[in-house]
Amino acid sequence: MSKKISDDLNTFNQLAKYLIDSSKKMGVSKYIEAEKVLTNFNIELNENEISDKKLVEYLKKIISYTPKTSTNLFFNQLFGGIDSKAMLGDLLAVILNNSMSTYKIAGPMILIEKEIIKNVCKIINYPSNSGGTIPTGGSMSNFMSMVLARDKKIKSIKHKGISDKLICYTSDNSHYSISKNASFTGIGKDNVRYINTNHFGEMITKDLEIAIKKDIKNGHVPFLINATMGTTVMGAIDPLNDISSICQKYSLWMHVDGAYGGATIFSKKYNNLNKGIEKSDSFCFNAHKTLGAPLSSSIFVVREKNHLHYSFQNEAEYLYQTDSDEYNLGKSSFECGRRNNSLKFWTLWKSIGTEGLSYKIDHNYYLANIAYDYVKNNTNYTLFSKKNSLSICFNYKDYDPIQICTNLYKNNILMVGYGECNGNVFIRMVCVNRENDKEDILNFFKYLENFADNKN
Ligand SMILES: Cc1ncc(COP(=O)(O)O)c(C=O)c1O
Numbered sequence: 001m002s003k004k005i006s007d008d009l010n011t012f013n014q015l016a017k018y019l020i021d022s023s024k025k026m027g028v029s030k031y032i033e034a035e036k037v038l039t040n041f042n043i044e045l046n047e048n049e050i051s052d053k054k055l056v057e058y059l060k061k062i063i064s065y066t067p068k069t070s071t072n073l074f075f076n077q078l079f080g081g082i083d084s085k086a087m088l089g090d091l092l093a094v095i096l097n098n099s100m101s102t103y104k105i106a107g108p109m110i111l112i113e114k115e116i117i118k119n120v121c122k123i124i125n126y127p128s129n130s131g132g133t134i135p136t137g138g139s140m141s142n143f144m145s146m147v148l149a150r151d152k153k154i155k156s157i158k159h160k161g162i163s164d165k166l167i168c169y170t171s172d173n174s175h176y177s178i179s180k181n182a183s184f185t186g187i188g189k190d191n192v193r194y195i196n197t198n199h200f201g202e203m204i205t206k207d208l209e210i211a212i213k214k215d216i217k218n219g220h221v222p223f224l225i226n227a228t229m230g231t232t233v234m235g236a237i238d239p240l241n242d243i244s245s246i247c248q249k250y251s252l253w254m255h256v257d258g259a260y261g262g263a264t265i266f267s268k269k270y271n272n273l274n275k276g277i278e279k280s281d282s283f284c285f286n287a288h289k290t291l292g293a294p295l296s297s298s299i300f301v302v303r304e305k306n307h308l309h310y311s312f313q314n315e316a317e318y319l320y321q322t323d324s325d326e327y328n329l330g331k332s333s334f335e336c337g338r339r340n341n342s343l344k345f346w347t348l349w350k351s352i353g354t355e356g357l358s359y360k361i362d363h364n365y366y367l368a369n370i371a372y373d374y375v376k377n378n379t380n381y382t383l384f385s386k387k388n389s390l391s392i393c394f395n396y397k398d399y400d401p402i403q404i405c406t407n408l409y410k411n412n413i414l415m416v417g418y419g420e421c422n423g424n425v426f427i428r429m430v431c432v433n434r435e436n437d438k439e440d441i442l443n444f445f446k447y448l449e450n451f452a453d454n455k456n
Contacts, residue, residue: 027071037065147185167221201235248279281302
């Protein structure tokens with residue numbers, strides 16, 4: 001390794017220390033208007049080189065104003081905190097810099113990815129001919145499921161393109177990637193049916209079946225139901241067993257988008273939330289959301305791996321020169337140069353075992369249920385969430401949730417977002433930072449109430 005790399009690794013250590021120390025002092029981050037960043041932070045790119053000293057100086061300033069998603073004040077989006085072993089794996093992946101397309105250029109990393117897939121399939125009771133891949137994120141996992149479902153329904157589409165009106169079903173609380181993916185796969189955004197949800201954001205399967213029957217009557221071709229395990233806003237879980245019965249009845253592909261809540265498969269205590277997942281055709285979860293792997297870490301598994309190979313394999317003589325398809329993972333994935341997103345999840349899983357993953361998930365639910373109880377037992381709050389949801393949705397007194405969230409952010413008190421479900425707008429507190437404890441959850445409410453009552 002060159003001296004330059006080892007010098008820059010030393011610089012990295014210095015910057016990492018600076019980041020950790022400043023996180024303790026600075027909250028999530030001081031607010032600065034986006035328009036001022038370019039000039040205030042020397043971000044503009046110039047013709048001439050700068051010294052290493054100047055570069056470090058600029059980086060420090062940029063770091064200090066970049067939101068610290070690992071602090072105990074970040075409850076905004078569906079990730080938070082970082083697991084140090086996963087971080088270690090990811091840093092190594094950067095230095096090793098392999099592409100996961102062939103065994104020849106990734107070596108043992110291929111076996112690491114396969115081991116993760118094998119174990120996830122086993123945990124959800126998929127059969128021995130199951131398989132999977134590690135795509136760039138949940139949106140891509142959902143995209144791949146739509147391609148598989150499409151190609152299974154009409155095999156010739158892969159070569160001839162779409163001529164039938166294929167229809168996909170998903171809840172009106174599902175992730176927006178479903179709509180985008182319908183456009184990318186040639187299905188068309190207008191051919192996504194958004195099924196009503198109940199008060200908690202769970203799909204109403206009676207309405208689902210009515211919609212399918214109507215489409216069949218009109219000569220359309222239903223092909224996919226996307227069930228969500230942990231909706232983006234409410235953290236709701238669609239009724240997986242009922243959806244699987246409907247899939248079987250109408251020969252539809254069942255994908256479970258567990259990007260947010262799917263890692264619950266590792267929990268022994270909350271296993272009942274996963275019932276029905278074993279009957280799905282494909283499933284994904286994001287280890288970067290609830291398990292602390294750095295972004296991104298999405299695991300996508302398929303009940304029958306042949307489908308993955310059929311849809312995603314393409315010959316390329318310049319690439320596949322040694323070893324069998326079993327080890328040349330480019331034949332069952334989307335990208336050619338695919339980043340190694342396996343190592344970080346492996347270092348995490350290997351170091352703490354499946355027991356440790358179970359504990360992490362249980363701790364998330366423990367924290368979420370503390371927040372749930374706090375809101376439920378306090379008459380100043382209106383609660384919208386169900387028990388055992390990782391998102392606690394509520395309003396405080398009659399304060400405007402949008403205004404409170406924005407002001408908390410701009411005043412660097414804490415970071416939390418708002419959401420909407422069935423016409424109600426509320427504060428959405430996301431409890432996925434396993435480094436937090438009971439006190440951090442109670443502090444959240446203390447800071448929120450203090451700010452709302454005195455300064456908002
Ligand atoms: C339910 C659900 N599905 C999919 C995604 C997309 O995942 P990613 O951000 O990794 O693309 C999200 C992200 O929040 C999500 O909540």
